[in-house]
Amino acid sequence: MAGTADLVILNGKVLTMDGAYPRAEAVALAGATILAVGSTADIRDLAAPGARVIDAAGGTVLPGFIDSHVHLFQGSAALEFMAMEGVETAQRAAQTIRAYADANPGEPMILGTGTAYGLMDGRNPTRHDLDAMLPGRPLALLAPDIHTLWANTMALEQAGLLHGGPVPEGSVIVMEEGGTASGELQETGAFGPVLKLSRTGGRDMLGYVTGAEPEPPVTQGERAADRRLLAKGLAHAASHGITTMHNMDGNFYQMELLSDLDAAGDLKCRMQVPFHLKNYDPLDRLEEAAEMRRRYTGDRVWSGRVKMFMDGVIDTKTAMMTRPYPGTDMVGEPVFEPDHFNAASIRADAMGLQLSVHSIGDLATRCTLDGYEAARNANGARDSRHRIEHIELIHPDDLPRIHALGAVASLQPRHSPLGDYFPIVPQGTLLHDDQYPYAYAWQRIRDTGAPVIFSTDWPVVPVDVMRNIQCAIAPAQPGVPWDVRPQSLMDTLASYTSGNAWVEFNEGRKGQLIPGQMGDVVVMDRDLETCAPDAIHQARAVLTICGGQVTYSA
Structure with missing residues:
Protein backbone atom coordinates (compact mmCIF):
# COMPACT_ATOMS: atom_id res chain seq x y z
CA MET A 1 0.00 0.00 0.00
CA PHE A 65 -22.14 13.81 9.05
CA ILE A 66 -25.37 12.31 7.71
CA ASP A 67 -28.37 14.60 8.22
CA SER A 68 -31.19 12.09 8.11
CA HIS A 69 -34.16 14.48 7.90
CA VAL A 70 -34.02 17.57 5.69
CA HIS A 71 -36.03 19.35 3.01
CA LEU A 72 -33.22 20.27 0.64
CA PHE A 73 -35.16 22.22 -1.98
CA GLN A 74 -37.00 24.25 0.68
CA GLY A 75 -33.83 24.87 2.64
CA SER A 76 -32.00 25.96 -0.50
CA ALA A 77 -34.77 28.40 -1.44
CA ALA A 78 -34.93 29.72 2.13
CA LEU A 79 -31.32 30.86 1.76
CA GLU A 80 -32.67 33.50 -0.65
CA PHE A 81 -36.21 34.17 0.63
CA MET A 82 -36.87 36.75 3.34
CA ALA A 83 -35.46 35.45 6.64
CA MET A 84 -37.75 36.01 9.65
CA GLU A 85 -35.64 34.12 12.20
CA GLY A 86 -35.13 36.22 15.31
CA VAL A 87 -37.98 38.60 14.39
CA GLU A 88 -40.25 38.42 17.42
CA THR A 89 -42.26 41.66 17.52
CA ALA A 90 -44.78 43.29 15.22
CA GLN A 91 -42.64 46.41 14.89
CA ARG A 92 -39.53 44.45 13.91
CA ALA A 93 -41.58 42.35 11.50
CA ALA A 94 -42.89 45.44 9.72
CA GLN A 95 -39.38 46.85 9.42
CA THR A 96 -37.99 43.57 8.07
CA ILE A 97 -40.78 43.12 5.54
CA ARG A 98 -40.63 46.67 4.21
CA ALA A 99 -36.86 46.62 3.90
CA TYR A 100 -36.94 43.35 1.97
CA ALA A 101 -39.79 44.57 -0.25
CA ASP A 102 -37.91 47.79 -1.06
CA ALA A 103 -34.79 45.79 -1.96
CA ASN A 104 -36.76 43.33 -4.13
CA PRO A 105 -39.24 45.39 -6.17
CA GLY A 106 -39.73 42.63 -8.75
CA GLU A 107 -40.55 39.84 -6.30
CA PRO A 108 -44.00 38.47 -7.32
CA MET A 109 -44.87 37.66 -3.69
CA ILE A 110 -42.81 38.40 -0.59
CA LEU A 111 -42.33 35.08 1.20
CA GLY A 112 -40.84 35.03 4.68
CA THR A 113 -39.47 31.86 6.29
CA GLY A 114 -38.94 30.96 9.93
CA THR A 115 -41.73 33.24 11.21
CA ALA A 116 -42.34 32.86 14.93
CA TYR A 117 -45.73 31.86 16.28
CA GLY A 118 -47.13 34.76 18.33
CA LEU A 119 -45.45 37.30 16.07
CA MET A 120 -47.98 40.04 16.84
CA ASP A 121 -46.77 40.52 20.39
CA GLY A 122 -48.17 37.21 21.54
CA ARG A 123 -50.79 36.37 18.93
CA ASN A 124 -50.56 35.11 15.38
CA PRO A 125 -50.94 37.63 12.54
CA THR A 126 -54.13 38.07 10.54
CA ARG A 127 -54.39 39.17 6.92
CA HIS A 128 -55.30 42.63 8.20
CA ASP A 129 -52.05 42.83 10.20
CA LEU A 130 -50.06 41.87 7.13
CA ASP A 131 -52.02 44.28 4.91
CA ALA A 132 -50.94 47.10 7.21
CA MET A 133 -47.30 46.00 7.06
CA LEU A 134 -47.16 45.79 3.27
CA PRO A 135 -50.02 47.43 1.38
CA GLY A 136 -50.38 46.73 -2.31
CA ARG A 137 -48.19 43.60 -2.64
CA PRO A 138 -48.80 39.92 -1.92
CA LEU A 139 -47.16 38.78 1.33
CA ALA A 140 -46.97 35.39 3.03
CA LEU A 141 -45.06 34.25 6.13
CA LEU A 142 -44.19 30.61 6.82
CA ALA A 143 -43.89 29.33 10.39
CA PRO A 144 -40.60 27.64 11.32
CA ASP A 145 -42.21 24.18 11.33
CA ILE A 146 -43.60 24.73 7.79
CA HIS A 147 -47.05 23.67 9.00
CA THR A 148 -48.65 27.12 9.14
CA LEU A 149 -48.61 30.06 6.75
CA TRP A 150 -50.05 33.54 7.23
CA ALA A 151 -51.06 35.48 4.11
CA ASN A 152 -52.29 39.00 3.45
CA THR A 153 -55.47 39.78 1.55
CA MET A 154 -53.81 40.18 -1.83
CA ALA A 155 -52.04 36.82 -1.56
CA LEU A 156 -55.27 35.11 -0.50
CA GLU A 157 -57.15 36.70 -3.41
CA GLN A 158 -54.55 35.69 -5.98
CA ALA A 159 -54.47 32.14 -4.59
CA GLY A 160 -58.28 31.90 -4.69
CA LEU A 161 -58.57 31.36 -0.94
CA LEU A 162 -60.03 34.63 0.37
CA HIS A 163 -63.47 33.08 0.73
CA GLY A 164 -62.23 29.67 1.77
CA GLY A 165 -62.47 26.51 -0.26
CA PRO A 166 -62.15 22.73 -0.06
CA VAL A 167 -58.98 21.34 1.54
CA PRO A 168 -57.76 17.80 2.25
CA GLU A 169 -58.34 16.17 5.62
CA GLY A 170 -55.97 17.58 8.22
CA SER A 171 -55.64 21.02 6.53
CA VAL A 172 -57.56 24.14 7.60
CA ILE A 173 -58.30 27.57 6.14
CA VAL A 174 -59.07 29.51 9.30
CA MET A 175 -62.11 31.68 8.65
CA GLU A 176 -63.24 34.93 10.28
CA GLU A 177 -66.75 36.28 10.75
CA GLY A 178 -68.34 37.28 7.45
CA GLY A 179 -67.11 34.27 5.48
CA THR A 180 -63.62 35.46 4.60
CA ALA A 181 -60.30 33.84 5.46
CA SER A 182 -58.50 35.20 8.50
CA GLY A 183 -55.11 34.79 6.86
CA GLU A 184 -53.99 31.70 8.79
CA LEU A 185 -53.60 28.55 6.69
CA GLN A 186 -52.80 25.31 8.50
CA GLU A 187 -50.98 22.48 6.71
CA THR A 188 -49.94 22.09 3.11
CA GLY A 189 -53.38 21.34 1.70
CA ALA A 190 -54.44 24.83 2.73
CA PHE A 191 -51.39 26.93 1.89
CA GLY A 192 -50.13 25.14 -1.21
CA PRO A 193 -51.92 27.55 -3.61
CA VAL A 194 -50.23 30.54 -1.96
CA LEU A 195 -46.75 29.08 -2.45
CA LYS A 196 -47.34 28.99 -6.21
CA LEU A 197 -47.24 32.81 -6.15
CA SER A 198 -43.61 32.87 -4.97
CA ARG A 199 -40.50 33.44 -7.08
CA THR A 200 -39.96 29.68 -7.38
CA GLY A 201 -43.57 29.03 -8.34
CA GLY A 202 -43.78 26.73 -5.32
CA ARG A 203 -41.54 24.15 -7.00
CA ASP A 204 -39.22 24.15 -3.98
CA MET A 205 -42.09 22.83 -1.84
CA LEU A 206 -43.92 20.71 -4.40
CA GLY A 207 -42.44 17.46 -3.11
CA TYR A 208 -43.74 18.45 0.34
CA VAL A 209 -47.13 19.88 -0.62
CA THR A 210 -48.28 17.28 -3.18
CA GLY A 211 -45.43 14.91 -4.02
CA ALA A 212 -46.42 15.42 -7.65
CA GLU A 213 -44.61 16.87 -10.64
CA PRO A 214 -44.61 20.54 -11.69
CA GLU A 215 -47.70 21.52 -13.65
CA PRO A 216 -47.36 23.03 -16.17
CA PRO A 217 -43.97 21.45 -16.95
CA VAL A 218 -40.98 23.63 -16.12
CA THR A 219 -39.21 25.73 -18.70
CA GLN A 220 -35.50 25.37 -19.36
CA GLY A 221 -34.93 28.64 -17.52
CA GLU A 222 -36.85 27.43 -14.46
CA ARG A 223 -34.97 24.15 -14.46
CA ALA A 224 -31.63 25.96 -14.59
CA ALA A 225 -32.72 28.25 -11.75
CA ASP A 226 -33.79 25.27 -9.65
CA ARG A 227 -30.48 23.47 -10.25
CA ARG A 228 -28.63 26.60 -9.14
CA LEU A 229 -30.68 26.75 -5.94
CA LEU A 230 -30.07 23.10 -5.11
CA ALA A 231 -26.34 23.45 -5.78
CA LYS A 232 -26.27 26.40 -3.38
CA GLY A 233 -28.07 24.40 -0.70
CA LEU A 234 -25.79 21.39 -1.13
CA ALA A 235 -22.69 23.58 -0.78
CA HIS A 236 -24.19 25.17 2.33
CA ALA A 237 -24.76 21.74 3.90
CA ALA A 238 -21.23 20.64 3.00
CA SER A 239 -19.87 23.66 4.87
CA HIS A 240 -21.29 22.10 8.04
CA GLY A 241 -19.48 18.79 7.47
CA ILE A 242 -22.46 17.02 5.91
CA THR A 243 -21.79 14.38 3.26
CA THR A 244 -25.22 12.71 3.03
CA MET A 245 -28.79 13.96 3.50
CA HIS A 246 -32.07 12.06 3.65
CA ASN A 247 -34.73 14.22 2.08
CA MET A 248 -38.20 14.11 3.64
CA ASP A 249 -40.18 15.21 0.62
CA GLY A 250 -39.82 14.14 -2.94
CA ASN A 251 -40.94 13.81 -6.53
CA PHE A 252 -39.32 12.71 -9.76
CA TYR A 253 -38.46 16.32 -10.59
CA GLN A 254 -36.12 16.58 -7.60
CA MET A 255 -34.51 13.28 -8.52
CA GLU A 256 -33.91 14.60 -12.04
CA LEU A 257 -32.35 17.82 -10.78
CA LEU A 258 -30.06 15.99 -8.38
CA SER A 259 -29.03 13.55 -11.09
CA ASP A 260 -28.23 16.49 -13.36
CA LEU A 261 -26.02 17.98 -10.65
CA ASP A 262 -24.32 14.64 -10.06
CA ALA A 263 -23.58 14.25 -13.76
CA ALA A 264 -22.09 17.75 -13.81
CA GLY A 265 -19.90 17.05 -10.75
CA ASP A 266 -21.83 19.56 -8.62
CA LEU A 267 -23.50 17.18 -6.13
CA LYS A 268 -21.65 17.98 -2.91
CA CYS A 269 -23.75 15.67 -0.72
CA ARG A 270 -25.23 12.24 -1.35
CA MET A 271 -29.05 12.43 -1.40
CA GLN A 272 -31.77 9.92 -0.64
CA VAL A 273 -35.19 11.13 -1.82
CA PRO A 274 -38.49 9.45 -0.87
CA PHE A 275 -41.79 9.14 -2.63
CA HIS A 276 -44.34 11.30 -0.76
CA LEU A 277 -47.74 9.63 -0.31
CA LYS A 278 -50.51 12.07 0.59
CA ASN A 279 -53.69 11.13 2.42
CA TYR A 280 -55.80 11.81 -0.68
CA ASP A 281 -53.64 9.65 -2.97
CA PRO A 282 -54.89 6.23 -4.05
CA LEU A 283 -52.66 3.49 -2.72
CA ASP A 284 -51.90 2.55 -6.31
CA ARG A 285 -49.57 5.58 -6.33
CA LEU A 286 -47.16 3.41 -4.36
CA GLU A 287 -46.29 1.90 -7.74
CA GLU A 288 -44.61 5.26 -8.43
CA ALA A 289 -42.52 4.74 -5.29
CA ALA A 290 -41.44 1.38 -6.67
CA GLU A 291 -40.56 3.02 -9.99
CA MET A 292 -38.56 5.72 -8.18
CA ARG A 293 -36.65 3.00 -6.33
CA ARG A 294 -36.03 1.10 -9.59
CA ARG A 295 -34.86 4.17 -11.48
CA TYR A 296 -32.56 5.66 -8.83
CA THR A 297 -30.21 3.18 -7.16
CA GLY A 298 -26.79 4.84 -6.98
CA ASP A 299 -24.62 5.65 -3.99
CA ARG A 300 -25.08 9.37 -4.63
CA VAL A 301 -28.76 9.70 -5.60
CA TRP A 302 -31.22 6.99 -4.59
CA SER A 303 -34.73 6.33 -3.28
CA GLY A 304 -36.46 3.28 -1.76
CA ARG A 305 -38.44 5.10 0.91
CA VAL A 306 -42.00 6.44 1.33
CA LYS A 307 -42.84 9.54 3.41
CA MET A 308 -46.24 10.08 5.05
CA PHE A 309 -47.70 12.42 7.65
CA MET A 310 -49.74 11.22 10.60
CA ASP A 311 -50.50 14.58 12.27
CA GLY A 312 -49.65 18.27 12.47
CA VAL A 313 -47.75 20.16 15.18
CA ILE A 314 -48.20 20.99 18.85
CA ASP A 315 -48.16 24.79 18.38
CA THR A 316 -51.44 24.77 16.43
CA LYS A 317 -52.88 21.88 18.47
CA THR A 318 -53.01 19.75 15.33
CA ALA A 319 -50.62 17.15 16.75
CA MET A 320 -52.66 14.08 17.75
CA MET A 321 -52.91 13.55 21.49
CA THR A 322 -54.26 10.71 23.63
CA ARG A 323 -56.18 13.31 25.64
CA PRO A 324 -57.25 16.91 25.03
CA TYR A 325 -54.79 19.77 25.23
CA PRO A 326 -55.02 21.55 28.63
CA GLY A 327 -58.19 23.62 28.96
CA THR A 328 -59.59 22.49 25.60
CA ASP A 329 -61.51 19.68 23.99
CA MET A 330 -58.98 19.48 21.15
CA VAL A 331 -56.99 16.30 20.55
CA GLY A 332 -55.47 17.16 17.17
CA GLU A 333 -56.21 16.25 13.59
CA PRO A 334 -55.33 12.94 11.89
CA VAL A 335 -53.84 13.25 8.42
CA PHE A 336 -54.36 9.54 7.77
CA GLU A 337 -57.24 7.78 9.51
CA PRO A 338 -55.97 4.62 11.24
CA ASP A 339 -57.48 2.11 8.79
CA HIS A 340 -56.16 4.10 5.83
CA PHE A 341 -52.68 4.33 7.34
CA ASN A 342 -52.62 0.65 8.22
CA ALA A 343 -53.54 -0.27 4.65
CA ALA A 344 -50.82 2.03 3.26
CA SER A 345 -48.24 0.60 5.68
CA ILE A 346 -49.13 -3.00 4.83
CA ARG A 347 -48.91 -2.35 1.09
CA ALA A 348 -45.66 -0.35 1.19
CA ASP A 349 -44.06 -2.89 3.52
CA ALA A 350 -45.10 -5.76 1.27
CA MET A 351 -43.32 -3.97 -1.60
CA GLY A 352 -40.11 -3.87 0.44
CA LEU A 353 -40.23 -0.08 0.82
CA GLN A 354 -39.02 1.71 3.93
CA LEU A 355 -41.45 4.09 5.66
CA SER A 356 -40.82 7.50 7.23
CA VAL A 357 -43.82 8.92 9.07
CA HIS A 358 -44.13 12.40 10.58
CA SER A 359 -45.48 11.82 14.09
CA ILE A 360 -45.49 14.57 16.71
CA GLY A 361 -48.15 13.78 19.33
CA ASP A 362 -48.40 10.70 21.53
CA LEU A 363 -51.54 9.44 19.77
CA ALA A 364 -49.87 9.92 16.38
CA THR A 365 -46.91 7.83 17.52
CA ARG A 366 -49.25 5.15 18.82
CA CYS A 367 -51.13 5.07 15.50
CA THR A 368 -47.85 4.93 13.56
CA LEU A 369 -46.66 2.00 15.66
CA ASP A 370 -50.06 0.34 15.16
CA GLY A 371 -49.55 0.65 11.40
CA TYR A 372 -46.10 -0.87 11.59
CA GLU A 373 -47.47 -3.67 13.74
CA ALA A 374 -50.26 -4.27 11.22
CA ALA A 375 -47.66 -4.50 8.44
CA ARG A 376 -45.60 -6.99 10.43
CA ASN A 377 -48.66 -9.10 11.21
CA ALA A 378 -49.78 -9.09 7.58
CA ASN A 379 -46.43 -9.55 5.86
CA GLY A 380 -44.26 -11.19 8.47
CA ALA A 381 -41.32 -9.70 10.33
CA ARG A 382 -38.49 -8.32 8.20
CA ASP A 383 -35.59 -5.92 8.61
CA SER A 384 -37.69 -2.93 7.51
CA ARG A 385 -36.12 -0.16 9.63
CA HIS A 386 -39.35 1.83 9.36
CA ARG A 387 -38.80 5.29 10.81
CA ILE A 388 -40.88 7.50 13.09
CA GLU A 389 -40.01 11.14 12.53
CA HIS A 390 -40.00 13.59 15.47
CA ILE A 391 -41.82 11.84 18.41
CA GLU A 392 -42.13 15.08 20.36
CA LEU A 393 -44.42 13.33 22.84
CA ILE A 394 -44.74 9.62 23.56
CA HIS A 395 -47.05 7.79 25.93
CA PRO A 396 -45.08 5.67 28.43
CA ASP A 397 -46.99 2.56 27.31
CA ASP A 398 -45.57 3.00 23.81
CA LEU A 399 -41.91 3.47 24.78
CA PRO A 400 -40.98 -0.23 24.47
CA ARG A 401 -42.94 -0.73 21.24
CA ILE A 402 -40.42 1.09 19.01
CA HIS A 403 -37.71 -1.45 19.75
CA ALA A 404 -40.13 -4.39 19.83
CA LEU A 405 -41.37 -3.61 16.32
CA GLY A 406 -37.90 -3.03 14.85
CA ALA A 407 -38.71 0.63 14.23
CA VAL A 408 -36.36 3.60 14.40
CA ALA A 409 -36.71 6.86 16.36
CA SER A 410 -35.70 9.69 14.01
CA LEU A 411 -35.26 12.75 16.20
CA GLN A 412 -34.23 16.40 15.94
CA PRO A 413 -32.70 17.66 19.22
CA ARG A 414 -32.95 21.34 18.26
CA HIS A 415 -36.71 21.02 17.80
CA SER A 416 -36.99 20.67 21.53
CA PRO A 417 -37.76 23.80 23.56
CA LEU A 418 -34.94 22.54 25.79
CA GLY A 419 -32.57 23.46 22.98
CA ASP A 420 -31.54 26.96 21.96
CA TYR A 421 -34.00 27.73 19.16
CA PHE A 422 -37.62 27.46 20.33
CA PRO A 423 -39.14 28.85 23.55
CA ILE A 424 -39.96 26.72 26.56
CA VAL A 425 -43.54 25.43 26.51
CA PRO A 426 -45.38 27.36 29.26
CA GLN A 427 -46.78 25.06 31.88
CA GLY A 428 -50.49 24.35 31.49
CA THR A 429 -50.75 25.48 27.86
CA LEU A 430 -49.89 22.61 25.51
CA LEU A 431 -48.87 19.76 27.80
CA HIS A 432 -50.25 18.28 31.00
CA ASP A 433 -47.78 18.17 33.88
CA ASP A 434 -47.42 14.39 33.76
CA GLN A 435 -46.62 14.55 30.03
CA TYR A 436 -43.48 16.68 30.39
CA PRO A 437 -41.14 13.76 31.25
CA TYR A 438 -42.20 12.09 28.00
CA ALA A 439 -41.86 15.18 25.82
CA TYR A 440 -38.69 15.27 23.69
CA ALA A 441 -37.69 12.19 25.66
CA TRP A 442 -34.70 11.30 23.53
CA GLN A 443 -32.70 9.52 26.23
CA ARG A 444 -35.73 7.62 27.54
CA ILE A 445 -36.26 6.28 24.03
CA ARG A 446 -32.57 5.40 23.69
CA ASP A 447 -32.65 3.57 27.03
CA THR A 448 -35.29 1.15 25.67
CA GLY A 449 -32.77 -0.13 23.11
CA ALA A 450 -34.58 1.48 20.19
CA PRO A 451 -32.28 2.79 17.43
CA VAL A 452 -32.01 6.60 17.66
CA ILE A 453 -30.88 8.74 14.74
CA PHE A 454 -30.43 12.52 14.62
CA SER A 455 -31.04 15.26 12.10
CA THR A 456 -31.99 18.94 11.80
CA ASP A 457 -35.15 19.02 9.64
CA TRP A 458 -33.61 21.94 7.75
CA PRO A 459 -35.04 24.54 7.10
CA VAL A 460 -37.22 24.11 10.23
CA VAL A 461 -33.93 24.77 12.04
CA PRO A 462 -30.62 25.65 10.36
CA VAL A 463 -28.60 22.76 8.93
CA ASP A 464 -25.98 23.29 11.66
CA VAL A 465 -24.86 19.93 13.00
CA MET A 466 -22.97 21.24 16.00
CA ARG A 467 -25.88 23.33 17.28
CA ASN A 468 -28.01 20.19 17.11
CA ILE A 469 -25.38 18.15 18.93
CA GLN A 470 -25.22 20.73 21.72
CA CYS A 471 -28.99 20.53 22.18
CA ALA A 472 -28.65 16.77 22.73
CA ILE A 473 -25.73 16.80 25.16
CA ALA A 474 -26.44 20.06 27.01
CA PRO A 475 -30.21 20.68 27.01
CA ALA A 476 -31.74 23.34 29.24
CA GLN A 477 -32.76 22.25 32.73
CA PRO A 478 -35.97 24.19 33.53
CA GLY A 479 -36.87 21.98 36.51
CA VAL A 480 -40.14 20.24 37.31
CA PRO A 481 -42.35 19.12 35.69
CA TRP A 482 -39.62 18.44 33.09
CA ASP A 483 -37.36 15.41 33.54
CA VAL A 484 -34.40 16.27 31.33
CA ARG A 485 -31.84 13.58 30.50
CA PRO A 486 -28.80 14.70 28.46
CA GLN A 487 -27.24 12.27 26.00
CA SER A 488 -23.59 11.39 25.76
CA LEU A 489 -21.36 12.92 23.12
CA MET A 490 -20.40 9.55 21.63
CA ASP A 491 -24.02 8.35 21.41
CA THR A 492 -24.93 11.64 19.76
CA LEU A 493 -22.09 11.46 17.24
CA ALA A 494 -23.04 7.86 16.42
CA SER A 495 -26.62 9.02 15.81
CA TYR A 496 -25.23 11.47 13.23
CA THR A 497 -22.82 9.04 11.51
CA SER A 498 -22.89 5.26 11.83
CA GLY A 499 -26.49 5.20 13.01
CA ASN A 500 -27.68 7.24 10.04
CA ALA A 501 -25.67 5.03 7.67
CA TRP A 502 -27.35 2.00 9.22
CA VAL A 503 -30.87 3.37 8.81
CA GLU A 504 -30.26 3.83 5.08
CA PHE A 505 -29.09 0.18 4.87
CA ASN A 506 -25.49 1.23 4.25
CA GLU A 507 -23.84 -0.15 7.38
CA GLY A 508 -20.43 -1.54 6.55
CA ARG A 509 -20.21 0.78 3.55
CA LYS A 510 -20.28 4.24 5.15
CA GLY A 511 -20.65 6.00 8.48
CA GLN A 512 -17.33 4.72 9.86
CA LEU A 513 -13.67 5.35 9.13
CA ILE A 514 -12.75 1.81 8.15
CA PRO A 515 -10.64 0.75 5.17
CA GLY A 516 -12.86 0.05 2.19
Missing part, protein backbone atom coordinates in the same frame (compact mmCIF):
# COMPACT_ATOMS: atom_id res chain seq x y z
CA ALA A 2 2.99 2.31 0.29
CA GLY A 3 2.61 5.55 -1.64
CA THR A 4 -0.94 4.91 -2.89
CA ALA A 5 -2.99 7.47 -0.96
CA ASP A 6 -4.35 10.50 -2.84
CA LEU A 7 -5.17 12.37 0.38
CA VAL A 8 -3.96 11.94 3.94
CA ILE A 9 -5.19 13.60 7.13
CA LEU A 10 -2.55 13.72 9.85
CA ASN A 11 -2.26 14.80 13.51
CA GLY A 12 -5.95 14.37 14.26
CA LYS A 13 -8.09 13.03 17.05
CA VAL A 14 -9.77 10.44 14.85
CA LEU A 15 -13.11 8.99 15.97
CA THR A 16 -13.68 6.03 13.66
CA MET A 17 -17.16 5.08 15.04
CA ASP A 18 -15.82 1.53 14.91
CA GLY A 19 -16.04 -0.26 18.26
CA ALA A 20 -13.12 -2.54 17.39
CA TYR A 21 -10.72 0.36 16.72
CA PRO A 22 -12.40 3.52 18.04
CA ARG A 23 -9.53 6.04 17.94
CA ALA A 24 -6.57 6.86 15.73
CA GLU A 25 -4.41 9.79 14.64
CA ALA A 26 -4.66 9.82 10.87
CA VAL A 27 -6.66 8.69 7.85
CA ALA A 28 -5.65 7.92 4.24
CA LEU A 29 -7.97 7.99 1.23
CA ALA A 30 -7.40 6.48 -2.20
CA GLY A 31 -9.89 7.44 -4.84
CA ALA A 32 -13.40 7.42 -3.38
CA THR A 33 -12.68 5.16 -0.41
CA ILE A 34 -10.88 4.97 2.93
CA LEU A 35 -7.50 3.32 2.41
CA ALA A 36 -6.18 3.13 5.97
CA VAL A 37 -6.55 4.48 9.50
CA GLY A 38 -3.69 4.57 11.96
CA SER A 39 -0.86 6.61 13.40
CA THR A 40 0.37 9.81 11.80
CA ALA A 41 3.73 8.20 11.02
CA ASP A 42 2.21 5.18 9.33
CA ILE A 43 -0.36 7.18 7.34
CA ARG A 44 2.21 9.75 6.23
CA ASP A 45 4.16 6.93 4.58
CA LEU A 46 1.11 6.02 2.47
CA ALA A 47 0.96 9.39 0.71
CA ALA A 48 1.66 9.10 -3.01
CA PRO A 49 3.81 11.76 -4.69
CA GLY A 50 1.66 14.85 -5.04
CA ALA A 51 -0.95 13.62 -2.56
CA ARG A 52 -2.88 16.25 -0.65
CA VAL A 53 -1.73 16.40 2.95
CA ILE A 54 -4.08 17.82 5.58
CA ASP A 55 -2.86 18.74 9.05
CA ALA A 56 -5.81 18.31 11.39
CA ALA A 57 -3.80 20.08 14.12
CA GLY A 58 -5.44 18.15 16.92
CA GLY A 59 -8.99 18.60 15.64
CA THR A 60 -11.51 15.77 15.63
CA VAL A 61 -11.69 13.74 12.41
CA LEU A 62 -14.76 11.58 11.96
CA PRO A 63 -17.06 10.16 9.29
CA GLY A 64 -18.94 12.78 7.31
CA GLN A 517 -15.74 2.23 3.30
CA MET A 518 -16.83 5.32 1.35
CA GLY A 519 -14.40 8.22 1.60
CA ASP A 520 -16.75 10.56 3.45
CA VAL A 521 -14.84 12.48 6.14
CA VAL A 522 -15.12 15.70 8.12
CA VAL A 523 -12.25 17.49 9.89
CA MET A 524 -13.26 19.77 12.76
CA ASP A 525 -11.40 22.84 14.00
CA ARG A 526 -10.98 21.46 17.53
CA ASP A 527 -11.12 18.33 19.65
CA LEU A 528 -14.81 17.76 20.31
CA GLU A 529 -14.11 15.54 23.31
CA THR A 530 -12.45 18.41 25.18
CA CYS A 531 -15.20 20.95 24.44
CA ALA A 532 -17.53 22.02 27.22
CA PRO A 533 -20.96 20.56 26.33
CA ASP A 534 -22.63 23.97 26.35
CA ALA A 535 -19.97 25.42 24.04
CA ILE A 536 -19.59 22.64 21.50
CA HIS A 537 -21.68 24.60 19.00
CA GLN A 538 -18.62 26.79 18.47
CA ALA A 539 -16.80 23.91 16.76
CA ARG A 540 -16.84 24.18 12.97
CA ALA A 541 -15.98 21.94 10.05
CA VAL A 542 -12.78 23.03 8.33
CA LEU A 543 -12.76 20.33 5.67
CA THR A 544 -15.50 18.14 4.22
CA ILE A 545 -14.73 15.22 1.92
CA CYS A 546 -17.42 13.25 0.05
CA GLY A 547 -16.37 10.26 -1.99
CA GLY A 548 -12.73 11.29 -1.77
CA GLN A 549 -13.48 14.76 -3.18
CA VAL A 550 -13.11 17.91 -1.09
CA THR A 551 -16.56 19.53 -1.04
CA TYR A 552 -15.76 22.26 1.49
CA SER A 553 -12.58 23.86 2.77
CA ALA A 554 -12.64 26.70 5.27
